[in-house]
Amino acid sequence: MSTPARFDRGHTDDLISFLGASPSPYHAVANAAARLEKAGFRQVAETDAWDGTSGGKYVLRGGAIVAWYVPEGATAATPFRIVGAHTDSPNLRVKPVPDTGSYGWRQVAVEIYGGTLLNTWLDRDLGLSGRLTLRGGEQRLVHVDRPLLRVPQLAVHLDRSVNVDGLKLDKQRHLTPLWGIGGVREGDLIDFVAGEAGVAADEVTGWDLMVHSVEPPAYLGRDRELLAGPRLDNLLSVHAETAALAAVAARGDLPYVPVFAAFDHEENGSQSDTGADGPLLGTVLERSVFARGGGYEDRARAFAGTVCFSSDTGHAVHPNYAERHEPGHHPMPNGGPILKVNVNQRYATDGGGRAVFAEACERAGVPWQTFVSHNSVPCGTTIGPITAARHGISTVDIGVAILSMHSARELCGADDPFLLANVLAAFLEG
Numbered sequence: 001m002s003t004p005a006r007f008d009r010g011h012t013d014d015l016i017s018f019l020g021a022s023p024s025p026y027h028a029v030a031n032a033a034a035r036l037e038k039a040g041f042r043q044v045a046e047t048d049a050w051d052g053t054s055g056g057k058y059v060l061r062g063g064a065i066v067a068w069y070v071p072e073g074a075t076a077a078t079p080f081r082i083v084g085a086h087t088d089s090p091n092l093r094v095k096p097v098p099d100t101g102s103y104g105w106r107q108v109a110v111e112i113y114g115g116t117l118l119n120t121w122l123d124r125d126l127g128l129s130g131r132l133t134l135r136g137g138e139q140r141l142v143h144v145d146r147p148l149l150r151v152p153q154l155a156v157h158l159d160r161s162v163n164v165d166g167l168k169l170d171k172q173r174h175l176t177p178l179w180g181i182g183g184v185r186e187g188d189l190i191d192f193v194a195g196e197a198g199v200a201a202d203e204v205t206g207w208d209l210m211v212h213s214v215e216p217p218a219y220l221g222r223d224r225e226l227l228a229g230p231r232l233d234n235l236l237s238v239h240a241e242t243a244a245l246a247a248v249a250a251r252g253d254l255p256y257v258p259v260f261a262a263f264d265h266e267e268n269g270s271q272s273d274t275g276a277d278g279p280l281l282g283t284v285l286e287r288s289v290f291a292r293g294g295g296y297e298d299r300a301r302a303f304a305g306t307v308c309f310s311s312d313t314g315h316a317v318h319p320n321y322a323e324r325h326e327p328g329h330h331p332m333p334n335g336g337p338i339l340k341v342n343v344n345q346r347y348a349t350d351g352g353g354r355a356v357f358a359e360a361c362e363r364a365g366v367p368w369q370t371f372v373s374h375n376s377v378p379c380g381t382t383i384g385p386i387t388a389a390r391h392g393i394s395t396v397d398i399g400v401a402i403l404s405m406h407s408a409r410e411l412c413g414a415d416d417p418f419l420l421a422n423v424l425a426a427f428l429e430g
């Protein structure tokens, strides 16, 4: 394997911190923004008038972030180079009337978010995080990172056939976490969370709360060559893209305007004001063109020359279920980033995109692999095809091969995150 140019295990160590500090999409974008601030980027408000000055800027909206760096000498028609990802992960989210329970147990009512691998939430020590909206509209992040909740699995003695017939979980009845003993009291959970956030409960007028495993990410394996942790799908990409943008911005003179865009709500189809199927990315790119004095012609020229790498996780070959994978395509952890192909446009990659990816890997000195689905196993999708279709931007789907996708605790190669970051930086540099 070639020696990566810039990022090494220090990158993966920082990813471990990022994962642990980002239990919700809101935390993920705040932590990405903090890293960009350190690299000299400044937040701009969507409600302000924008100027066309050079330098790094970013917009935050809920669980989404778009950041871009305008190099000295960029014209209004200078094309963009975009790296995209998503900030959300499948999990359990708190229902509007959270306080429930029975038979003397205190419980929290939850709704299933995205394509959760339900069994992986059983018998884990769970914390709670998200954001509170206060009277007047101010929003406050909250992160209770201690064992607070648990979805206990039924004992084998009360479910004798579970190991033969498989575990069957009813989403409504079987996944309600308990968080103590005692009677159900209306307002109990929000009172508690407000206290944790240091605000008065009657100041809290809205909330978006979700549960997370409190077990920290960890290196794993004989030679610690693997990384086990929550939300690798897709905070691994969010983190790598943040690092790549910060690295290329430090270089300054660039032939393109590099952009990092991370969206919420990918796990349920991306249709929201912070999802990839909303106008956020297109609006930011257009405003950037117009702020540099451009008109519609410049916008069209810039978009036509733009390429996007959409990075998300893919499936590494599972040693116990190899028959589920395409026999000629077996991505391995630490084999380098994967190029994701699906001719039915579940991924946006085509031959031209393959060439751009191969060239970026070559310049970064990073090996790469390809992923394609077994014909009898339906292919997943990501923000790539949506970005391509919505904005008319040439898009390449790439990512990192992992095991246990959508589990509460996933597994990847410990070297792949920094190999990905190197390829992203090489691509953004043009």
Ligand code: ZN
Binding pocket: 086, 233, 234, 266, 312, 313, 382
């Ligand atoms: Zn994903």
